[in-house]
Amino acid sequence: MEKWKVYMEIYQMKQQGFKIRRIARKLGISRTTVYKYLEESPEEMSEWMASTRSRKRKLDQYELLIHTWLSEHPDLSGAQVHDWLKERYPDLSVGESTVRSYVKELREKYDIRKVVLPRSYEAIPELPMGKQVQIDFGQSKQKTVDGKTKKIFVICFVLSHSRYKYAEWLDRPFTTRDVIRAHEHAFEYFGGIPEEMVYDQDALIVVSENGGDLILTEEFQRYHRQRRFQLYVCRKADPESKGKVENSVKFIKQNFAKNRVFRNIDQWNEQCWFWLERTGNGKVHNTIKKKPADVFSIEKKHLKPITKKIIISPIDSSIARVVRKDNTILYESNRYSVPLGTYDKHNSVYVIVTDDQIFTRILIYPNYYSTFYSNFLYS
Template sequence: MKGWNMFAEIKQYKLKGFNKSQVSRFLKINYKTVDKYWNMSYEEYAELKEEAKNRRKKVDKHRELILSWIKEFRDISTAQIYDWLKERYSEVDFSDRTLRLYVKDLREKYELPKVPCARQYEEIPELPMGYQAQVDLGQTWLSKRDGSKIKAYCFAMVLSHSRYKFLWWKDKPFNTLSFIEAHNKAFEYFGGMPKEIVYDQDRILAVSENHGDIIFTEMFQNYISSMKFKTRLCRAFDPESKGKIEAVVKYAKYNFAKHRAFIDIDLLNEDSFKWLDRTGNAKVHEITRKVPKEVFTLEKEHLQKVPSLFENIQLNNSLTYTVRKNNTISYKQNRYQVPKGTYRPGKEVKLIINDNKMNIVDLDTELVIATHSISNQKGKLIQIYHPEREKKKTRDEMYDKALKALGMTDEAKELLDNIRKEKERYCRDQFGLIISVVKDYDEKLVGQAVEYCVKRKLFSAGMFKDTLEYLSIKKETGSEKKYDKANLSISSKYQDVKPEIRNIDEYINALKGDKKTWIN
């Protein structure tokens, strides 16, 4: 509500006996506005409106510049105009809201409505044979015979030149491993692979595009490094840049899968291959006006040979992974521990997946260095099981086992009690170390070590281990280990230098508080 209408409404409510607060609520305007016009006459209001019309606005000094921008860039926003003004003049003495109203009035006065910029497209030449393929994922609901529904997930790959298509269906969402498996099946179906593959920014293969620098998930990066094909990611929310595969996914969903009864995933894939041979790759393409199957017979000769690693990946589900500095490898957003000392710069290991088990194999020795159960969680550290820690055992059980290993003596009990008291957080590890160490020594020597540690208050499994080694050496040699006297020599440069000998009286005076003597 603006202008004369608002002013008239305020005057009418005033004549009816309403107060300012009531009028503010009725008209849904600020109380200060009501107060401003409450006692103003119609003549005064008319003069105020005339002054406002003729009053120079702060934005007027930029009028011609703003108008030129609006005329040149019909889709320019007020926010961008405001920023350009600040860029040119450092500071502006009006708000962005003021500018927005001003720009609106200018557009209406000069009939320059804001026109959105339509995206321009350009037809590009057909890519050469065997150069590029495009990949995307899709999903659709299928009906079972019992009337229930199941979601089917589709992997699609199309060769950009011939438009020859491949489809692979699953009854569960694709992860990185099954995504790689689908690639292998596509390459087998084509009898080779292209030089470049275009992808959408899917989380199972890429973390981000990072302003042109593609960051793939570690597993997929290892795969493309092994297979040696180029990759390119489409911009986010930009289906036009991968229109060929978008059309294939849509074709598969609405021509093949729609209204199809789901029996099992294997039969669905079997029917899908028949559909490709019968329809998907057999009909004349609307753009090329050629049959994909016929063009493919020529394009097939230009595909790259799949590396021999393909068979190993397909049969063993194995990939190479880089060992990190903290002796872990990253797999599906979890960290899996390898033995300490495995890491060195550039060190790689092979990962073999069988069901929910993972074997980590050293590439140099071909030996399994660690075995883990695959975690379904995210961000977890899966550690190697250390037998000496007996993690499934309680502290009391480990205490009892350690006490038994030390001979069940009072000294052994005192040693273990103090270890549990002083190293409460790590007492289970401490007891585990004691249990593993005493196996290599006889009972008499173990008893002496316990007595030695208790007597000297050495309440630590590490100190107990060192004591056992010390007593064992002493027993074998018959005496304590002797150390040769260090041969220390003074440099000839300082052999004739004699230190100054201070008079003992100076120290006595200092102790008595004679600060003056001490300072001098």
């Protein structure tokens, strides 16, 4: 009935002699809409309204689900609804503009007002392919399955030319070792290494700046010497230097993380990587007007190849050991058991020694960890 009401107001105002510009301004609609409505007679408009009421649309079967989402999360955007539908129904073929229009109709139908947040835009010169990756951190508070709130942390890598992204989450604050390990995962994800890394002055990477010379943390300095990439450190929240990654962190938090329920960090990361493939890198970027995945397919050829793989052990005090075929390890001439099935040529095992017992942490290729108690067998 809303469209019919608008049509009748336009029709009556035109009959009273109002100009098109005045009608559009008074009703808060575009002049194109006014012209479109005036092309139809009241009879034709009535017939068209009747046909739309009887026509079944593709999204009607999801109305209850979308209504539930909007009721629980009034700030949900049409783009996020589109992504959630694609996540739950991969075979559903529907355009984002169609979902946005449908969400708008449901908001009007059920009187669900949207919380509007201001949006920042970037204006940064383009760089050559393979030249630069920008890195930044973020954090988010998520509802858990038991109704509590959990703070989680993310590191994001964005290739400046293609806007191709990689993200990794932790359920605790990052350490320098975590940052280094995330670099290796990002390079593996990209299939190569860019020439230059751009950071802000984060304490995990930079100790201080002395007369323009950067003093890196000891651990990151050691890693920097191994990888030999160019390093540029800018001020925090500096959109001119690393606006691409700041916008990407915001995009990840607003489109992926917002209103999503946190269960555990492994599932959360898995969902995020699927989201990157589906939306983060698979959706047309507003600035370059292309999908980052499509541009990356060309930029990937310009990255430096990974000639040597660097495995970062989980903690500093761990000691690498080889797992035997009988699922045991040797430590100081003693034999310790590990869970059946641990033996695998791709697995790296690290021994953690405490005062009264020995633990083993296993790195399962490429990036999953588990820790367990190792039983002493014999000397």
